[in-house]
Structure formats: C-alpha cells, structure tokens
Amino acid sequence: MAKGSSDTPLMQQHRAIKQKYPDAILLFRVGDFYETFGQDAVVASQVLGITLTKRNNGSASENELAGFPHHALDTYLHKLVKAGYRVAICDQLEDPKTVKGIVKRGVTELVTPGVATNDKLLEHNRNNFLAGLHFKDDNQIGLAFLDISTGEFFIAEGDKEYADKLLQSLQPAEVVFQRQYQKRFKETFGHRFYTYALDEWIFDESFARENMLRHFGTHSLKGFGVEEMSHGIIAAGAIFHYLKETEHPNLQHITHVQRINRDEHMWMDRFTIRNLELVGNGNSDQRCLLDVLDNTVSPMGARLLKRWLLMPLSDIGKINQRLDAVEWLIAHTDTRQQVQASVKQCGDVERLVSKVPLKKINPREVLHLAKGLQQIEVLKQSLSQQNNDYLQRLADALNPCPLLSDNIRRTLVDNPPVAAGKGNLIATGVHAELDELRSIATDGKNYLARLQQSEAEQTGISSLKVGFNNVFGYYLEVTNAHKSKVPDSWIRKQTLVNAERYITPELKTYEEKITGAEEKILAIEQGLFDELLRELQDYMAPLQTNGQVLGILDCLCCFAGNALQYQYRKPVLHNGSALMIKDARHPVIERTLAAGEQYVANDIDLDPEGQQIIILTGPNMSGKSALLRQTALVTLMAHMGSFVPATEAHIPLTDKIFTRVGASDNLSGGESTFMVEMNETASIINNLSSRSLVLLDEIGRGTSTYDGISIAWSIAEYLHHCPQAPKTLFATHYHELNELEEKLPRIKNYHITNREVGNKIIFLRKLAPGGSTHSFGIHVAKLAGMPPKLIDRANEILSWLETKHAHDNEEGQSMQQKVKQLQAPKTDAQMQLSIFDAHTEVFTDIRSMLEAVDINRLTPVEALLKLNEIKNKLK
Known part of the structure; x- marks a missing residue:
C-alpha cells in the first residue's frame, strides 16, 4: 500500500496493524463490514469471489478494496483458511457510539489451518491437529500434537521414521518447526503438510518447560509422564508460544498432556497405511477400511476410531479387554442400543467443552451439554450394574456433574437462541x-x-x-x-x-x-450467561473425561454392531508365532460386491517353524493382492480390539506390519517406480523383527525381467535365512520363484486357482498348494478392451517364446537374442501367420489347402485326414 501524507487516520491505523501481521490476510472491521485493502483485497476477491474495487484516498495511488458483511465472517473465513491462507481478524475494540474520532481496533484472533475452532473449518469425524517438531538430528526428533478444538494434547519422541509415521497417522493440519530446517523437513516428510517456520530461540528447553509449567500450574511434568522427554517438551513449548502469537490466550480446556509410547502400538509405516488403504486418499469413489468400520454415532467416536485404526495396540491385555467388552455388548443387545442412543444424544462433548474458555459456545450448546449430562447419568447407572470389568471402569470414570446440569437447566429457557446477544435466553424466576x-x-x-x-x-x-x-x-x-x-x-x-x-x-x-x-x-442476561460459563470452566476436566469415555463406548458398540451385521468373529490373540485364519475375507471388498455375489474366503497358515514364507502365484486379477491385504487387515483389526472377517482366527501378537503392494511413482521427488519400490522394500528389510508380518506383492516388476527375478529371489532367501524369520506372504508373477520350495525348507508354494472354459478364464479365487505356471496377462489385456489384432499378435509371440524356451536355454540364448528373431507383423494384405521367413512357403501352402476346403461338406473322417496332411507338411 502506498504511503502518502494525505492518508486518512483509518488507513494509517490499518497500515500499523498490517505491519504486525505481514503474512496474513487482514480482515479490518469497518462498521458492519470486514474490509481488505491492497494485495489482501486482490487475494480475497479471487478466493472469495467478491467484487474488487479501487478507492482514491487522496494520494497519488489508488487502493484496492474488497469487503463483505460482518455477519458472513464464518462463511468467508472458512474459504480463506481452506485455501491455505492465514487470516487476522481485526475488530473494533470500542463502541463507535461512545467514541469521537477513530475507533480503537486490534487483532482479536489469527486463524491458521492448525488453530481453527470454527465449526465450518472443522470436520466432525477427524481431529484438527497443530503439530510442533523439534529437530535435534535424524535419530532425535521431538513431536507434539494439539487439537485446540478438543483439548487433546500428545507428546512423542523418536527417529525420522517414527516422526514420519506419526505425521502420516495423525495428519496435522499445520506443522511448526525451526526456521533453519525447512529444507530438511521437505526432504524428510515431503510437501503434503501446511507448515510455518519459527525462530530458533523459541526451541529452548528451559523456555519450553516454563511455558508448560505456567500453563498447567504445576511444579514439574512428572504427573503427566513426560518429564524426561526433553525434545517432545521443546516441541510442545513451541506450540504454546505459537498459540500466544496467534492471539489464542484462552486455553483452559487443555488440562493435561499424554505421551505416545512407541512400544504401545503396532508399527505401520506410511507405505503400509497407503498400501492397505486404511483411510481415504481423497478419492470419493474408492472405499477404505475406515469407511467400512466407522459406524459410530458420535463425533468423539469417529475421531477415536480413526486413531485406533492407525495406531493399533500391541499390549495383549488391553486388546483382550476391548475384545471381551465387544463380546459382552454383542450378547446384551438392549444395553448396547441404550448406550448408543445416550451417546448420540450427548453430541460432540469434546468440542463443545473446548468452546467454553474461548467464549464461543452459544446458549443452545450449553443447554445441550446439560442434556448430555443427564444422558451420562443414565449411562453411568446402567453400565455400573453390568458384569464386565472394563465397562464398569468406564462407568466409574463418567461424571454426570449434577449441580452443573441442574443449574444450567434452571438458568436457561427450554429453547434458547443460538446467539446470546439476541436475548430471551434466561428463564423466569432466576433474576x-x-x-x-x-x-x-x-x-x-x-x-x-x-x-x-x-x-x-x-x-x-x-x-x-x-x-x-x-x-x-x-x-x-x-x-x-x-x-x-x-x-x-x-x-x-x-x-x-x-x-x-x-x-x-x-x-x-x-x-x-x-x-x-x-x-x-440484554446486559443482565449476558452477565448471567457469562457467570454460567465461568461455572462451566470449573468442570472442564470431568467434562473432557466424559467426552473421552463416550468416544470409547461408541467405538466398542460400533465394533459389536459390525460383528453382528458383517458376521465377524472374535479373534484369539496369543504370544506364540503361528498365524492361522480360517475363511478369511477382505472386509472392504466384500462390502462392495454386487447383490447376490459371494466373497470367496480362504485359509491362511503361517508359522516360522514350518511354513514361514508362502510364494503365491496365479493369474492376473485372480485375487493375489486381495489375499495379501486381507491377511494384514484381519491381523490389524484384531489388534484394534475388533472382531474380524473370518470364521476362526488365531493371531500372534504382532509388532509390525510391512507391505509392499503395487507400483507408484514419486516423480516430483525424482524417484521412479522402481526406486520407490526399492525404498519401501529396504525399509522393510532394515526394520524386521520376529513378530513382524511381511506382505510383498510383485517385487522386482519395475525393472528388467532377469534383474527383477534376481532381486525377488534374493529377498525371499534373505527373509528365510535372517534370524528374525518373519512371517511372509510373497505374491509374484515370476514363476521361477516356485523353485525355492525345493531349495529352502520353510518356503511353500501356493497358487490362486482358475479354470479355462473354451477360450475364457474363470477365476475361482481359491488358494491351493503348489505353484502356478501361467499368468494370463494377455487374457487380462483382452478384458481391458485391447484391439483383437493386438491380442492375436501377442498370443503368437507368447506361443513362440514358450515353444523356444527350453531349446534356447540349452543353447544359452538370451531374451534379447530371442526377440531379435521375431519378424514384424505384415500388413493386412500379407499373410498374418508368417512369423519366420524360413517357413513362409509352408504356411502359404497350408493356407491354400484350407481355403480350398468346404467345411460344410467335410465329414469327420475327411477332416482328420486333412489335419494329418497339414501336420506332415509342417514336418
């Protein structure tokens, strides 16, 4: 904006405030409008679709101007933040009626993707985390995750792989870290996160501890179990500083911090999360596991279920605790339905409570909290009388806060307005x-x-x-x-x-x-409502605990409902090493089958002592990848505490699931399909344990045939010989790998069955012992709609290569030498059967013989004689 001596006092005030927030869109309140000026106006007009005008302020230049009514703030703020902009909301701090001259203004809130609290900026079924990262080195990274909209706060520490895993799982809306590490962050974690760099001095341990101790009002952090996590504390301290800088001083709803222990959760890297299609990738047409499992009835349950899915348990006691509770809820239908009905009526307790210190909760939401507390009283009484220990402990943790509930319902009218400023919210007889x-x-x-x-x-x-x-x-x-x-x-x-x-x-x-x-x-009503909010603040901790318990109950009831609806069975978790699943099904694919179509279930047995590695071959599209994925998904669901799609499942306690499935490029990162494949496979090889489950699909397909076979073969050998002996499913098109069964005792061959009917292939999708010798790739090409002429030519080449295979191998002939012998196909006017020049005359004679035959008059005996004649000519 041009500075001129004739600038109005209003524009001078705008410039002074804008200088404090140069990287944000400044929404400047003028009367009943929020106005933007200069470059902010240009951006706002483009993003919001509002009119851009120019106003001459008396100086040599003109100022761009774009604005919207103040009551439309929620709508337009949502669009700006979703477009990736930081937005500073500048309000009038005085009543214009009482002020002569310029009204005092100031930024009351700086909204960024990670500190959004407005309902329109949030998705009810997922957390909106602000993440803090503190880089020490690649093996020491501190992480903190805060959802300001719910008050959930987590701290963790680990190497760059663990940091990547947490970022991939919790998907923060914004990440803050040291300014000098911007390049390293992008190199390590990619470009998929919205980031904001902070000065180095903020990442000081004593400064961070002081920030946290001041906030929680404690002498140490031992009570939270994070006292020794110095790098995580620094990351958390940076978050508190960032909140202060973005005008978020009211954080009383952040009442505690939890540590994320690496050993408490099953490990899945970001490749596995992507390959198993656990959560959506933005493609609305493609269903993921979360879509199938999420039948929760509350936002708390939906958010928690996603976290359970991405961070399964590794403690067998806690897993069985969930499984037993699910089993009990299945057996007690009336109680389960009552629990779900009560949870549903409570609404989004976590986010409603978090609005209290921000003073963004409206009277109707406060009354909803009180009605929710009545439902919590019903839940507490019902569950405390049941004979399941876990459900009883959850009931004990619920607090109906009867004094608060009674006071809210006594103070507010039965149907209060959404906005407190409109009045008519306080009941008669209160004042x-x-x-x-x-x-x-x-x-x-x-x-x-x-x-x-x-x-x-x-x-x-x-x-x-x-x-x-x-x-x-x-x-x-x-x-x-x-x-x-x-x-x-x-x-x-x-x-x-x-x-x-x-x-x-x-x-x-x-x-x-x-x-x-x-x-x-209005003044009296507002005063009474503010008094009610102050009382609510005294109940922050128990109300948040209620929200967490309601989320757990919702997830457990969801698992019970899924088991009944989808015919899931209770898995048996054990500390042994053998994996046995009977009639395993893919939970997502079976839900997308056409009406009347039945999913073909399969048994899977893996045991490091006898059948450690299964080499799985079979036709394209026969279901090899589905079999691999369903084995991992059944294992994963069992560790979540969910029943599984199988008639029986004995699942060993698993610490890591690794997958390498399909082909994908990372061209923007300078990596080819094969490089991505090798990176993912190297990550698996270098992080194995004896309790790992490894799923490999089409390893080596990104390079030449002999390279690929060599790599796939050596990987299978390595997995067989390594001391960890991980349970492995290895799907491949390289039928040469079937020979490993003869050489290595714990490798077994299996194939997916098919049946040839005429010139068609029927996929039976059933697992059977023994290797497959054919992939039917040309058949799949035909199904995909390739031109018939192209398919015919491919069959000719395949037939010749297979015929020549044995003889050429004896002569040491390479694939390149074979291909050189192939003659290019002739035009339509020429004979299509001519593949080798040496046989052109023979094929011409055969063609002439066939053209002379009248098939309609040919007897069976004559046909046999004619066939014998053709055979003799070929000799």
Whole structure:
C-alpha cells in the first residue's frame, strides 16, 4: 500500500496493524463490514469471489478494496483458511457510539489451518491437529500434537521414521518447526503438510518447560509422564508460544498432556497405511477400511476410531479387554442400543467443552451439554450394574456433574437462541430485576392504563390522560376544567391552551425503568450467561473425561454392531508365532460386491517353524493382492480390539506390519517406480523383527525381467535365512520363484486357482498348494478392451517364446537374442501367420489347402485326414 501524507487516520491505523501481521490476510472491521485493502483485497476477491474495487484516498495511488458483511465472517473465513491462507481478524475494540474520532481496533484472533475452532473449518469425524517438531538430528526428533478444538494434547519422541509415521497417522493440519530446517523437513516428510517456520530461540528447553509449567500450574511434568522427554517438551513449548502469537490466550480446556509410547502400538509405516488403504486418499469413489468400520454415532467416536485404526495396540491385555467388552455388548443387545442412543444424544462433548474458555459456545450448546449430562447419568447407572470389568471402569470414570446440569437447566429457557446477544435466553424466576424489566418492557401499555385509571379514581379527574414526548418523557395531562383537583405532589411541566401537563414521582420512577429496559435486559442476561460459563470452566476436566469415555463406548458398540451385521468373529490373540485364519475375507471388498455375489474366503497358515514364507502365484486379477491385504487387515483389526472377517482366527501378537503392494511413482521427488519400490522394500528389510508380518506383492516388476527375478529371489532367501524369520506372504508373477520350495525348507508354494472354459478364464479365487505356471496377462489385456489384432499378435509371440524356451536355454540364448528373431507383423494384405521367413512357403501352402476346403461338406473322417496332411507338411 502506498504511503502518502494525505492518508486518512483509518488507513494509517490499518497500515500499523498490517505491519504486525505481514503474512496474513487482514480482515479490518469497518462498521458492519470486514474490509481488505491492497494485495489482501486482490487475494480475497479471487478466493472469495467478491467484487474488487479501487478507492482514491487522496494520494497519488489508488487502493484496492474488497469487503463483505460482518455477519458472513464464518462463511468467508472458512474459504480463506481452506485455501491455505492465514487470516487476522481485526475488530473494533470500542463502541463507535461512545467514541469521537477513530475507533480503537486490534487483532482479536489469527486463524491458521492448525488453530481453527470454527465449526465450518472443522470436520466432525477427524481431529484438527497443530503439530510442533523439534529437530535435534535424524535419530532425535521431538513431536507434539494439539487439537485446540478438543483439548487433546500428545507428546512423542523418536527417529525420522517414527516422526514420519506419526505425521502420516495423525495428519496435522499445520506443522511448526525451526526456521533453519525447512529444507530438511521437505526432504524428510515431503510437501503434503501446511507448515510455518519459527525462530530458533523459541526451541529452548528451559523456555519450553516454563511455558508448560505456567500453563498447567504445576511444579514439574512428572504427573503427566513426560518429564524426561526433553525434545517432545521443546516441541510442545513451541506450540504454546505459537498459540500466544496467534492471539489464542484462552486455553483452559487443555488440562493435561499424554505421551505416545512407541512400544504401545503396532508399527505401520506410511507405505503400509497407503498400501492397505486404511483411510481415504481423497478419492470419493474408492472405499477404505475406515469407511467400512466407522459406524459410530458420535463425533468423539469417529475421531477415536480413526486413531485406533492407525495406531493399533500391541499390549495383549488391553486388546483382550476391548475384545471381551465387544463380546459382552454383542450378547446384551438392549444395553448396547441404550448406550448408543445416550451417546448420540450427548453430541460432540469434546468440542463443545473446548468452546467454553474461548467464549464461543452459544446458549443452545450449553443447554445441550446439560442434556448430555443427564444422558451420562443414565449411562453411568446402567453400565455400573453390568458384569464386565472394563465397562464398569468406564462407568466409574463418567461424571454426570449434577449441580452443573441442574443449574444450567434452571438458568436457561427450554429453547434458547443460538446467539446470546439476541436475548430471551434466561428463564423466569432466576433474576428478580430481570423479571420486572421484562414485565415493564412487555406490559408497558397495560401498566400505563392501570396508572391512569388509578390516578383518575384517586383525584376524581375523569378526563385524565397519560402521554409521552421527547422533552420530558411521560406525563399526566389535565384539562383546565379539572385543574383545581390536581394534588400538590404533582409537578407541573408544561402549560397548554386548554390543559396542563404534570409529572409524578411514580411516573418518573416508571420512566427510568422503562427507558433502556431492553438494553438492561440484554446486559443482565449476558452477565448471567457469562457467570454460567465461568461455572462451566470449573468442570472442564470431568467434562473432557466424559467426552473421552463416550468416544470409547461408541467405538466398542460400533465394533459389536459390525460383528453382528458383517458376521465377524472374535479373534484369539496369543504370544506364540503361528498365524492361522480360517475363511478369511477382505472386509472392504466384500462390502462392495454386487447383490447376490459371494466373497470367496480362504485359509491362511503361517508359522516360522514350518511354513514361514508362502510364494503365491496365479493369474492376473485372480485375487493375489486381495489375499495379501486381507491377511494384514484381519491381523490389524484384531489388534484394534475388533472382531474380524473370518470364521476362526488365531493371531500372534504382532509388532509390525510391512507391505509392499503395487507400483507408484514419486516423480516430483525424482524417484521412479522402481526406486520407490526399492525404498519401501529396504525399509522393510532394515526394520524386521520376529513378530513382524511381511506382505510383498510383485517385487522386482519395475525393472528388467532377469534383474527383477534376481532381486525377488534374493529377498525371499534373505527373509528365510535372517534370524528374525518373519512371517511372509510373497505374491509374484515370476514363476521361477516356485523353485525355492525345493531349495529352502520353510518356503511353500501356493497358487490362486482358475479354470479355462473354451477360450475364457474363470477365476475361482481359491488358494491351493503348489505353484502356478501361467499368468494370463494377455487374457487380462483382452478384458481391458485391447484391439483383437493386438491380442492375436501377442498370443503368437507368447506361443513362440514358450515353444523356444527350453531349446534356447540349452543353447544359452538370451531374451534379447530371442526377440531379435521375431519378424514384424505384415500388413493386412500379407499373410498374418508368417512369423519366420524360413517357413513362409509352408504356411502359404497350408493356407491354400484350407481355403480350398468346404467345411460344410467335410465329414469327420475327411477332416482328420486333412489335419494329418497339414501336420506332415509342417514336418
């Protein structure tokens, strides 16, 4: 914006505030509008689709201008933040009616993707985390995750792989870290996160500890179990500093911090999370595991279920605790339905509570909290009487807060307005003066009529009238004929031709009450509502605990409902090493089958002692990848505490699931398909343990055939020989790998069955022992709609290569040498069967013989004789 001596005071004020927030869009409140100026206006007009105008402020230059009504803030703020902009909201800090000159203004909130609290900026079924990262080195990274909209706060520490895993799982909306590490962050974690760099001095341990101790009001962090996590504390301290800088001082709803222990959760890297299609990737047409499993009834449950899915348990006791509770809820349908009904009626307790210190909760939401507390009372009584230990402990943790609930329902009307400023939110009988003012405001005419009648009767002035003017307010008017009857206590204020006007002490008192009664009513109601919010703040911790427990109950009931609806069974978790699943199904694919189509279930047995590695071969599209994924998903669901899609499942406690499935490029990062494949496979090889489950699909397909076979073969050998002996499913098109069964004792061959009917292939999708010798790739190409001429040619080449394979191998002939022998196909006018020049004459003779045959008159014996003749010519 150009600076000129003729700038108005308003523009000078705008410039001074804008200088404090140069990287944010400044929404500048002017009267009933939020205005943007200069480059901010250009951006706002483009993003919001509002009109861009220019206003000459008297200087040599013109200023761009774009604005919108203040009541539309929520709508436009949502669009700006979703577009990736930081937005500073500058409000009027004084009432313009009481100020002469320029109104004092200031930024009341800086909204960024990670500190959004507005409902329109949030998705109800997912957390909106702000992440803090502290880089020490690649092996020491501190992490903190805060959802300001729910008060959930987590701290963790680990190497760059663990940091990547947490970022991928919790998907923060914004990440803050040291400014000098911007390049390293992008190199390590990619470009998929919205980031903001902070100065180095903020990442100081003593400064961070001081920030946290001041916030929690404690002498140490031992009570939270994070005292020794110095790098995590630094990351958390940076978050607190960032919140202060973005004008978020009211953080009383952040009542505790939890540590994330790496050992408490099953490990899945970001490749596995992507390959198993656990959560959506933005493609609305493609269903993921979360879509199938999430039948929760509350936002708390939906958010928690996603976290359970991405961070499964590794403690067998905690897993069985969930499984037993799910089993109990399946058996007790009435209780489960009652729990779900109560949880649903409670609403989003976590986010409602978090609005209290921010003073963004409205009267209707406060009443909803109170009604939720009534449901919590019902839940507590119901569950505490049940004979499941886990459910009883959850019931004990619930706090109905009866005093708070009663006070809210006694203070607020049954159907309060959404906005407190509109009034009519406080119930009758709460405040005597409020009731009187309401009576005056709503019953003013009746009061004046009663006053007029009373005074007329007392004085005998039958023509007495009550009136009002702006000079001296309410008055009593007496005609000259009755002037002698006026009492001495009346005060004359005005003389007319035929009458006199008087005021009385009672009328003056009434006038004082009725003048500004509406404003007084609103002020009293706002004061009573603020008092209610202050009381609510005293109950922050128990209310948040209620929200967490409701989320757990919702997830457990969801698992029970899924088990009944989808015919899932309870898995058996054990500390052994053998994996046995009977009639395993893919939970997502079976939900997307056409009506009447049945999913083909399969048994899986893996045991490091006997059948450690399964080499899985079979046709394209036969279901190899589905079999791999369903084995991982059944294992994963069991560790979540969910029942699984199988008739029986004995699952060993698993610490890590690794997958390498499909082909994908990372061209923007300079990596080819094969490089991505090798990176993912190297990550698996270098992080194995004896309790790992490894799923490999089409390893080596990104390079030449012999390279690929060599790599796949050596990987299988390595997994077999390594001391960890991880359970492995290895799907491949390289049928040469079937030979490993002869050489290595713990490798077994299996294939997906198919049946050839005529020239068609029917995929039976059933697992059977033994290797497959054919991939039917050309058949898949035909199904995909390749031109018939192309398919015919591919079959010719395949037939020749397979025929020549054995003889050429004896001669040591390479694939390149074979391909060189292939003759290019001739044009339509030429003979299509001619592949090798040496046989052109023979094929020409055969063609002539066939063209001369009348098939309709050919007897079976003649046909056999003709066939024998053709065979002799080929010899």
